[in-house]
Amino acid sequence: MTSTPATQGTGVAPGLLILYSTTDGHTRHIAERLQARVQALGGAARVLHLPDCTAADLATASAVVIGASIRYGHHRPEVEAFIARHQAALAARPNALFSVNVVARKPGKDLPEGNPYLQKLLRRIAWRPQRLAVFAGRIDYPSLGPLDRTMIRVIMWMTRGPTDPRGVFEFTDWARVDAFGETLARLAAGQNR
Numbered sequence: 001m002t003s004t005p006a007t008q009g010t011g012v013a014p015g016l017l018i019l020y021s022t023t024d025g026h027t028r029h030i031a032e033r034l035q036a037r038v039q040a041l042g043g044a045a046r047v048l049h050l051p052d053c054t055a056a057d058l059a060t061a062s063a064v065v066i067g068a069s070i071r072y073g074h075h076r077p078e079v080e081a082f083i084a085r086h087q088a089a090l091a092a093r094p095n096a097l098f099s100v101n102v103v104a105r106k107p108g109k110d111l112p113e114g115n116p117y118l119q120k121l122l123r124r125i126a127w128r129p130q131r132l133a134v135f136a137g138r139i140d141y142p143s144l145g146p147l148d149r150t151m152i153r154v155i156m157w158m159t160r161g162p163t164d165p166r167g168v169f170e171f172t173d174w175a176r177v178d179a180f181g182e183t184l185a186r187l188a189a190g191q192n193r
């Protein structure tokens with residue numbers, strides 16, 4: 001998946017670079033919402049699909065955030081590979097990381113310190129992001145293949161979530177996404193709050 005022309009922002013002051021790693025597109029929607037919030041506050045922000053991000057993109061960013069979703073217990077391999085390859089550039093500017101998963105619909109697991117996937121990723125990387133967030137994702141049963149649909153329904157049944165195979169369930173708290181957008185706008189502006 002590539003970013004749309006509207007979100008590429010080529011030729012404008014890059015400001016905050018919002019990188020997303022996604023399977024089904026929901027993390028891109030969150031990235032675009034963050035971008036909209038930063039822009040509404042007068043900041044510059046660019047959204048880019050993480051695999052398309054080059055060293056030059058990072059070098060011209062005044063701040064960077066990486067967002068990545070979970071599938072069967074793991075962020076996509078591209079996330080750790082990117083972080084390992086670009087760790088110095090990430091650490092050289094204000095930086096942040098967020099994870100998207102459905103476990104985060106549960107109280108406590110919606111916090112960085114309580115979310116097992118974000119904690120696992122942090123244990124596996126040397127980069128120490130300055131800001132962290134976790135957002136609950138989305139389950140679109142009709143769009144899934146039969147095996148994935150069955151697997152997710154079983155997991156949801158075990159964790160007391162919705163199992164209607166005709167349902168689309170969005171757990172994302174967009175107010176929390178907006179609040180993180182405000183945090184990122186301050187971070188990108190060099191305000192350490």
Ligand SMILES: Cc1cc2nc3c(=O)[nH]c(=O)nc-3n(C[C@H](O)[C@H](O)[C@H](O)COP(=O)(O)O)c2cc1C
Pocket residue numbers: 021022023024025026027028069070071072073074100101102103104136137138139144148152
């Ligand atoms: C096949 C599949 C496997 C998933 N596995 C997990 C999982 O192990 N843990 C979890 O919390 N969420 C899991 N999810 C939920 C996703 O993280 C959620 O749907 C998220 O919104 C996906 O974001 P994306 O569209 O950016 O990839 C899974 C979703 C699917 C479709």
